[in-house]
Amino acid sequence: MIAVENQAPVSENAIPKEASDGFVVPESNAFGQSFRDYESTVRLSIVENTYRLNHINQTYDFVKRTREEYAKLNKVEMSIWEAIELLDSFVDESDPDLEEPQIQHLLQSAEAIRKDYPNEDWMHLTALIHDVGKVLYHSKFGSLPQWAVVGDTHPVGCAFDESICYHKYFKENPDYNNPAYNTKLGVYSEGCGLENVLMSWGHDDYMYMVAKANGTTLPSAALFTIRYHSFYPMHTEGAYKYLMNEEDRENLKWVLTFNKYDLYSKSNVHIDVEKVKPYYESLIKKYFPEKLRW
Ligand SMILES: O[C@H]1[C@H](O)[C@@H](O)[C@H](O)[C@@H](O)[C@H]1O
Numbered sequence: 001m002i003a004v005e006n007q008a009p010v011s012e013n014a015i016p017k018e019a020s021d022g023f024v025v026p027e028s029n030a031f032g033q034s035f036r037d038y039e040s041t042v043r044l045s046i047v048e049n050t051y052r053l054n055h056i057n058q059t060y061d062f063v064k065r066t067r068e069e070y071a072k073l074n075k076v077e078m079s080i081w082e083a084i085e086l087l088d089s090f091v092d093e094s095d096p097d098l099e100e101p102q103i104q105h106l107l108q109s110a111e112a113i114r115k116d117y118p119n120e121d122w123m124h125l126t127a128l129i130h131d132v133g134k135v136l137y138h139s140k141f142g143s144l145p146q147w148a149v150v151g152d153t154h155p156v157g158c159a160f161d162e163s164i165c166y167h168k169y170f171k172e173n174p175d176y177n178n179p180a181y182n183t184k185l186g187v188y189s190e191g192c193g194l195e196n197v198l199m200s201w202g203h204d205d206y207m208y209m210v211a212k213a214n215g216t217t218l219p220s221a222a223l224f225t226i227r228y229h230s231f232y233p234m235h236t237e238g239a240y241k242y243l244m245n246e247e248d249r250e251n252l253k254w255v256l257t258f259n260k261y262d263l264y265s266k267s268n269v270h271i272d273v274e275k276v277k278p279y280y281e282s283l284i285k286k287y288f289p290e291k292l293r294w
């Protein structure tokens with residue numbers, strides 16, 4: 001049986017729903033509200049404003065330019081753990097369910113998946129590093145604003161799907177009225193594969209690029225998970241399926257498995273960083289070089 005234990009506290013009268021794989025989905029988050037409630041989260045104003053800026057500014061051109069710039073990997077050299085430590089005071093302004101430093105979120109999701117899949121060390125490491133791309137906000141990485149670092153992701157260069165949260169703000173994005181970019185397929189073709197789709201810029205694609213270019217030995221399921229874990233419109237809402245190919249559909253199941261640990265492990269109960277550090281350092285050593293180019 002697979003069940004997550006160190007999850008957010010569940011309210012008194014919550015009745016946990018058990019999925020077919022035995023995973024118990026908590027009814028409420030650390031604020032006692034339902035998860036991913038973009039209409040009434042206690043963090044509403046900060047979350048909505050981050051998405052407003054994201055939707056207005058993430059144009060096809062912005063993404064293309066920014067991605068090319070970061071693909072150079074010429075910003076800094078450091079180890080994975082050093083990057084993780086840079087997140088010890090970073091709070092994600094797009095998250096309706098968490099107000100803790102991101103280093104805690106990394107360890108919480110890794111520890112939760114480790115409990116249920118004790119022998120799959122690559123899954124522990126995937127969880128540990130999935131959000132490390134949020135270092136993009138840091139001065140050493142160019143101080144990107146949060147709207148270019150965090151939040152759910154979506155394709156650019158084609159119509160913005162209605163299922164994207166705070167969709168109304170896309171009306172202020174120049175691409176919204178550009179006939180080259182505002183049709184169902186836009187610049188893409190049916191079944192072209194996500195690999196050929198430009199996604200709104202943020203921590204997912206960046207961490208994927210860093211891991212791949214630095215020669216990680218993590219399996220492709222891990223790389224796909226890192227790259228698309230914020231693509232909720234696709235993995236949770238079922239949008240943009242027509243851009244996917246066979247390989248994407250095969251990989252989707254890993255993202256869905258991972259997603260439960262990413263979302264439902266969010267809690268205000270902190271993990272002792274120094275206590276778990278030796279284990280995670282051993283995994284980093286197994287799958288990554290000592291220093292990476294970022
Ligand atoms: O607010 C969160 C957060 O930024 C996560 O890191 C991202 O993966 C999610 O998709 C998003 O909803």
Ligand SMILES: [Fe+2]
Pocket residue numbers: 130131203229230
């Ligand atoms: Fe993320």
Ligand SMILES: [Fe+2]
Pocket residue numbers: 105109130131262
């Ligand atoms: Fe996450």
